[in-house]
Amino acid sequence: MELIKQGAEAKIYLAKFEELYFPFNGEKVIIKHRISKRYRIKEIDQKLRKERTVREARILHRAKKFGVNVPYIYEVDLKDMKIVMEFIEGERLKEYLEKIPIEERLKFCREIGRQIGKLHEAGIVHGDLTTSNMILRDGKIYLIDFGLAEFDNTLEAQGVDLHLLKRAMESTHYKWFEEGFEAVLEGYGEVRGEEKAQELKEKIEEIESRGRYVRERKWVH
Numbered sequence: 001m002e003l004i005k006q007g008a009e010a011k012i013y014l015a016k017f018e019e020l021y022f023p024f025n026g027e028k029v030i031i032k033h034r035i036s037k038r039y040r041i042k043e044i045d046q047k048l049r050k051e052r053t054v055r056e057a058r059i060l061h062r063a064k065k066f067g068v069n070v071p072y073i074y075e076v077d078l079k080d081m082k083i084v085m086e087f088i089e090g091e092r093l094k095e096y097l098e099k100i101p102i103e104e105r106l107k108f109c110r111e112i113g114r115q116i117g118k119l120h121e122a123g124i125v126h127g128d129l130t131t132s133n134m135i136l137r138d139g140k141i142y143l144i145d146f147g148l149a150e151f152d153n154t155l156e157a158q159g160v161d162l163h164l165l166k167r168a169m170e171s172t173h174y175k176w177f178e179e180g181f182e183a184v185l186e187g188y189g190e191v192r193g194e195e196k197a198q199e200l201k202e203k204i205e206e207i208e209s210r211g212r213y214v215r216e217r218k219w220v221h
Contacts, residue, residue, distance in 0.1 A: 001013040001014070001015040001031065002014045002015070007147070009034060009035070009052070009147060010032050010033055010034045010035060010147060011032075011033045011035055012030060012031070012032055012033075013030070013031040013032075013033065014028060014029075014030060014031075014087065015028070015029055015030075015031050016028055016029070017029060028087040028089065029074060029084050029085065029086065029087050030071065030084075030085050030086070030087045031082055031083070031084050031085075032056075032082065032083045032085065032147075033080065033081065033082045034049045034052060034053055034081040034082075036049065049081045050078055050081065052147075053076065053078060053081045053082075053083060054076070054078070055149075055150075055151075056083060056146050056147065056149065057073050057076045057083055058151075059124055059146055059149045059150075059151065060073050060085070060146055061073060062122050062123075062124060062151075063118075063119055063122055063124055063143075063146075065122070066118050066119070066121055066122035067118050068115055068118045068119050068122065068143060069115060069140050069141060069142040069143065070142060070143055070144070070146070071085040071086040071087070071088055071142070071144060072085060072086040073085050073086075074086070088135045088137055088142045088144055089135075089137060090135040090136050090137030090138075090142070091135065091136050092131070092132055092134070092135060092136075093108065093112075093131040093132075093134040093135070093136055093141065094130070094131040094132045094134075094172055096108075096136050097131060097173060097180075098173070102176060102179070105176065105180060106179060106180065106183040107183075108136075108141065109180045109181070109183035109184050109187065110183045110184070110186050110187035110190070111141050111187060112131075112134065112141060112165075112184050112187065113183065113184040113185060113186060113187025113188035113189075113190070113191075114187040114188070114190055114191050115141055115143055115187075116129065116143075116161070116162065116165070116184070116187075116188055117187065117188040117189075117190070117191030117192045118191055119143065120153070120158050120161070120188075120192065121191065121192060123151055123152070123153035124149055124150070124151060124152070125149065125150050125152050125157045125158060125160070125161040126143065126146065126148070126149050126161055127146075127147075127148030127149050127150060127161065127164075128145060128147070128148045128164070129143075129161055129162070129164050129165035129168065130164075130165065130168035130172070131168065131169065131172060131173070132168075132172075133145045155199060155200070155203055156203065158200060158203070159200055159203030159204050159206070159207055160207060162184075162185075162188075162200055162204055163204045163207045163208065165181070165184065166181050166204065169181055169184075185197050185200070185201060188200065
């Protein structure tokens with residue numbers, strides 16, 4: 001196993017099925033291991049890690065049922081708090097989008113919107129929507145890294161989800177993010193309807209105005 005990422009809550013390993021005694025020779029998998037926190041009481045730590053591991057597995061399973069391109073779950077180990085899932089081998093959209101013509105970028109942005117629309121239809125918010133957490137494989141966009149995802153079908157939560165993506169696109173793809181995000185909303189509307197897309201657009205504007213108000217208040221004081 002090879003450690004490829006370490007976050008505050010989990011370690012992410014790249015492994016092969018044969019190393020795990022599965023009957024799929026050489027197939028790569030991701031193992032997400034939720035690590036214990038020494039500062040937490042042992043029983044509380046165990047309970048939290050178990051809840052979060054189960055929730056993430058359920059979220060991925062439900063997202064898949066609603067047609068969202070996400071990794072398959074192969075195994076959930078509640079003894080060691082590990083999820084074994086499909087490794088999505090491909091290119092991160094963060095880099096790929098910067099290498100292609102604007103027409104293609106907008107086409108992919110519409111597909112991002114469709115994927116998010118399906119995710120929200122399933123009553124799930126991702127919690128960390130960035131083009132770094134999107135992989136292009138065989139012409140399909142896959143959403144990955146659901147560690148912050150929640151079951152939440154409120155307009156507020158969905159608005160925050162899309163607002164985070166807009167901010168991430170503004171930071172990473174600042175030269176064309178406005179056109180790109182409009183295309184995301186177009187794709188979103190194709191899945192959820194124009195009325196819902198408009199509601200979300202208004203909610204995002206409301207969230208942005210709240211942020212501006214807070215910054216202005218800080219400036220005044």
